[in-house]
Amino acid sequence: MSATAHAGPVPAGPAPVGMGPHLLSVADLGRQGIAEVLDVAEAFAEVEQRAIPKVPTLRGKVVATVFFEESTRTRLSFETAAKRLSADVLSLAVAQSSVAKGESLRDTVQTVEALGIDAIVLRHRCAGAPAQVARWVQRARVLNAGDGWHEHPTQALVDCFTVRQVRAEAVGATPAALGTSCFEGLRVLIVGDVRHSRVARSQILAYQAVGAEVAVCGPASLLPAGLEDWGVSVAPDFDEALGWADVVSLLRLQAERGSGAFVPSLREYTAGWGLTAERVRRLAPGAVVTHPGPMVRGVEIASAVADLPSVVATRQVANGVAVRMAVLFLLLGEPSAGVVGSGGA
Numbered sequence: 001m002s003a004t005a006h007a008g009p010v011p012a013g014p015a016p017v018g019m020g021p022h023l024l025s026v027a028d029l030g031r032q033g034i035a036e037v038l039d040v041a042e043a044f045a046e047v048e049q050r051a052i053p054k055v056p057t058l059r060g061k062v063v064a065t066v067f068f069e070e071s072t073r074t075r076l077s078f079e080t081a082a083k084r085l086s087a088d089v090l091s092l093a094v095a096q097s098s099v100a101k102g103e104s105l106r107d108t109v110q111t112v113e114a115l116g117i118d119a120i121v122l123r124h125r126c127a128g129a130p131a132q133v134a135r136w137v138q139r140a141r142v143l144n145a146g147d148g149w150h151e152h153p154t155q156a157l158v159d160c161f162t163v164r165q166v167r168a169e170a171v172g173a174t175p176a177a178l179g180t181s182c183f184e185g186l187r188v189l190i191v192g193d194v195r196h197s198r199v200a201r202s203q204i205l206a207y208q209a210v211g212a213e214v215a216v217c218g219p220a221s222l223l224p225a226g227l228e229d230w231g232v233s234v235a236p237d238f239d240e241a242l243g244w245a246d247v248v249s250l251l252r253l254q255a256e257r258g259s260g261a262f263v264p265s266l267r268e269y270t271a272g273w274g275l276t277a278e279r280v281r282r283l284a285p286g287a288v289v290t291h292p293g294p295m296v297r298g299v300e301i302a303s304a305v306a307d308l309p310s311v312v313a314t315r316q317v318a319n320g321v322a323v324r325m326a327v328l329f330l331l332l333g334e335p336s337a338g339v340v341g342s343g344g345a
């Protein structure tokens with residue numbers, strides 16, 4: 001695609017972001033690929049400001065969302081993104097599908113592909129399921145929308161996009177002008193249930209790829225073994241680390257993955273690791289707090305804190321559409337066709 005949005009630089013053509021035909025992991029992207037996704041997403045963020053926030057870029061393409069786990073943000077933002085690109089969208093209601101009759105994952109995705117689907121956006125409780133599906137499909141693109149404890153690549157891209165946007169505003173620059181330089185030396189603190197968090201794994205890969213320094217903290221029981229191999233440090237004192245960080249990424253306790261058994265009680269977890277009103281005063285000036293959602297108010301974050309301007313969870317959700325438009329475009333766009341558009345589709 002030769003993208004010519006109304007404003008802002010847009011790379012020409014579906015970009016060689018290095019991710020191959022699928023988006024399974026942040027590791028598929030690297031620094032250049034992440035930079036490219038963020039810049040293309042900026043162009044689509046501009047499209048979202050139009051009276052008719054829709055472009056013909058993926059007209060004729062079909063995107064299917066296949067979610068074997070619950071979702072609000074990821075599913076709706078992928079579907080909104082695909083619709084804004086003029087793709088047709090199918091959503092498989094897994095619980096009401098033939099999966100309930102015993103159909104296998106392989107037969108399910110091959111059935112979906114046989115309908116002429118161009119991209120499968122897959123969330124699955126099993127780590128590696130999207131990679132396995134990518135080996136089974138013939139021509140469809142596979143996008144990992146979260147697989148078990150493994151990865152959630154588009155969430156990490158949304159987080160980078162949002163952090164860059166905030167830093168650009170702070171210095172009066174455009175995000176694209178900052179490129180990835182704004183991440184150099186950025187201090188990112190990831191807090192909580194790192195053990196069970198696919199978001200944490202993708203964030204670590206993404207932030208490190210663009211030059212940030214990443215530390216984690218949380219109860220020892222919720223920090224995975226082998227962290228030293230991930231290139232992150234472990235902050236022993238949460239209260240102290242809050243003053244160190246430029247970005248604090250809060251994680252939800254993953255109750256559905258048994259996290260409750262790893263802490264004595266929710267009250268003790270909050271006392272030790274919750275971002276309370278007292279703790280928020282320890283944040284460094286200008287620090288930003290991210291949360292991938294869903295937030296559990298009163299556990300990892302106090303309800304009043306969740307509504308502070310420095311907590312950008314709602315902004316992350318809004319940015320999710322532009323970022324997912326970007327990855328869909330980069331995977332499905334035709335080199336010769338379409339533009340980001342000069343009007344409604």
Ligand code: CP
Binds near residue numbers: 071074146292293294
């Ligand atoms: N952040 C995230 O993946 O949220 P959902 O589970 O609502 O999609």
